[in-house]
Amino acid sequence: MTLPNLQDYHRPATAEEAIALVQQHGEGAMLVAGGTFVHGLEVRGLLDNVTALIDIGRLGLGGISREGDTIVLGATTTLAAVAAAEFVGREPAFGALRDALTYPPPQIRNAGTIGGSVAAAAPLYDIPAALLALGAVVRTTGPKGRRELPLDGFFRGLFESALAPGELITGVAIPPPPARTAGAFLKLETNANDLAIVSVASQLTLDGAGRIAAVRIVLGGGVGETYVRATGAEAALAGQQADDKAFAAAAKAVSGDFEPVTDHRGSAAYRRHIAGVYLRRTLTTARERLG
Amino acid sequence: MKKKLITLEVNGENHELAVEPDESLLQVLRNRLDLVGPKKGCDSGGCGCCSVHVDGRVVYSCMMYAAGAEGRAITTIEGIGSAATGLHRLQQAFIDAGAVQCGYCSCGMMMAAKQLLDTVKQPNEDQIRLAIAGNLCRCTGYTKIVDAIRLAAARA
Numbered sequence A: 001m002t003l004p005n006l007q008d009y010h011r012p013a014t015a016e017e018a019i020a021l022v023q024q025h026g027e028g029a030m031l032v033a034g035g036t037f038v039h040g041l042e043v044r045g046l047l048d049n050v051t052a053l054i055d056i057g058r059l060g061l062g063g064i065s066r067e068g069d070t071i072v073l074g075a076t077t078t079l080a081a082v083a084a085a086e087f088v089g090r091e092p093a094f095g096a097l098r099d100a101l102t103y104p105p106p107q108i109r110n111a112g113t114i115g116g117s118v119a120a121a122a123p124l125y126d127i128p129a130a131l132l133a134l135g136a137v138v139r140t141t142g143p144k145g146r147r148e149l150p151l152d153g154f155f156r157g158l159f160e161s162a163l164a165p166g167e168l169i170t171g172v173a174i175p176p177p178p179a180r181t182a183g184a185f186l187k188l189e190t191n192a193n194d195l196a197i198v199s200v201a202s203q204l205t206l207d208g209a210g211r212i213a214a215v216r217i218v219l220g221g222g223v224g225e226t227y228v229r230a231t232g233a234e235a236a237l238a239g240q241q242a243d244d245k246a247f248a249a250a251a252k253a254v255s256g257d258f259e260p261v262t263d264h265r266g267s268a269a270y271r272r273h274i275a276g277v278y279l280r281r282t283l284t285t286a287r288e289r290l291g
Numbered sequence B: 001m002k003k004k005l006i007t008l009e010v011n012g013e014n015h016e017l018a019v020e021p022d023e024s025l026l027q028v029l030r031n032r033l034d035l036v037g038p039k040k041g042c043d044s045g046g047c048g049c050c051s052v053h054v055d056g057r058v059v060y061s062c063m064m065y066a067a068g069a070e071g072r073a074i075t076t077i078e079g080i081g082s083a084a085t086g087l088h089r090l091q092q093a094f095i096d097a098g099a100v101q102c103g104y105c106s107c108g109m110m111m112a113a114k115q116l117l118d119t120v121k122q123p124n125e126d127q128i129r130l131a132i133a134g135n136l137c138r139c140t141g142y143t144k145i146v147d148a149i150r151l152a153a154a155r156a
């Protein structure tokens, strides 16, 4: 068929077995969770050197749990299962995640997993942008033991992450958001299955006087090789009253935060403009969600 | 490449199959089980005409490895109704609303719509359009497909 060097499709029962298989096959090993990204690589002929597909669906890494106030999304939890979680649907602090999960079509939500969406390291994906805004931490296990890798700094380039060879994501931990925090996410795309032109995830924390006590803004889509933290826009907002004037200043500042690409979907100038507009809209929505 | 022996549960029946380890669920359904309702369109998860249900939820069968589908319940359009066993209300509504032109997208559309109707009894237009956002139709302009899904819901 299409993987000329494939020897077998494995369905290990434990993480240790999966890691051992990865070590055995080295460069030829390919982990498969939902397979929705893997398939895209396969049809583009990018997996010709793969000797082993290693399905991680039976490792027991699915499901959502709580450790105190920290929420842990198991690596093989589907996007649909996260979208159905009560706290995602209800709490303003998870607004960006909730919004992001509405974009993939049902077929992708039902198959795609949290771990796969993060490991793919494609800034075009929406869910990791929301997780970045939430300050999430990737949990892994591998030949050298367990690690916790903050998503800030996890993405190293297009399709490149901080994962070491043979390292497996076991889950993504979301630290408890501070009180009076709300998020929102927006993406511009041409249709449900095209790549993002620009996406913006905003996370806003207000103090008792309505000032911005903390803010995290993440840009995705055709904004570069990885997600971008919009530090200029964040600085423009920090400590300000959360009003339209501050939001407009941030919308202006954000255009200096990234070097967008130009392609048939949109020019760099267009992407800069849209980032400003969408930033303003996500901030406004986040503020509304705080009531 | 060594073939893999798997048991697939499709439309309530178990099939023992020897498949290539990289064979997609779509290929196995069409080429080994003669279930040609699911279509090969883009073969890269974007057009939706290969849509089937796995454990009651709609997925693109072109993107799932058959070997990974072992142990799960697969349902194709053939499993929800046929001329011989009686049409599903979605199939009847697609006929009655004229929601079919070339027909290539129809089976996938109905499988996507089925997940919606399984969970929402009387969906509104937004819910219907979102439910089929992962399915392309090049003929109908979608309006009659949306009408058909609404009609099927009304007949529940």
Ligand SMILES: Cc1cc2nc3c(=O)[nH]c(=O)nc-3n(C[C@H](O)[C@H](O)[C@H](O)COP(=O)(O)OP(=O)(O)OC[C@H]3O[C@@H](n4cnc5c(N)ncnc54)[C@H](O)[C@@H]3O)c2cc1C
Binding pocket: A030, A031, A032, A033, A034, A035, A036, A037, A038, A039, A040, A056, A075, A076, A103, A104, A105, A108, A111, A112, A113, A114, A115, A116, A117, A118, A119, A120, A124, A125, A126, A127, A128, A167, A168, A169, A170, A192, A193, B044, B045, B046
């Ligand atoms: C048609 C289409 C539309 C889409 N639309 C959207 C959209 O609108 N918004 C959006 O955000 N995303 C979208 N996506 C992307 C989708 O979210 C990802 O493809 C999906 O989340 C990947 O998860 P998976 O389980 O299928 O990953 P897989 O394809 O199984 O794996 C992805 C990569 O991660 C590796 N991997 C998987 N799990 C682990 C793990 N636990 N540890 C280490 N490595 C791992 C794999 O080896 C592979 O390299 C779309 C994809 C398609 C095909």
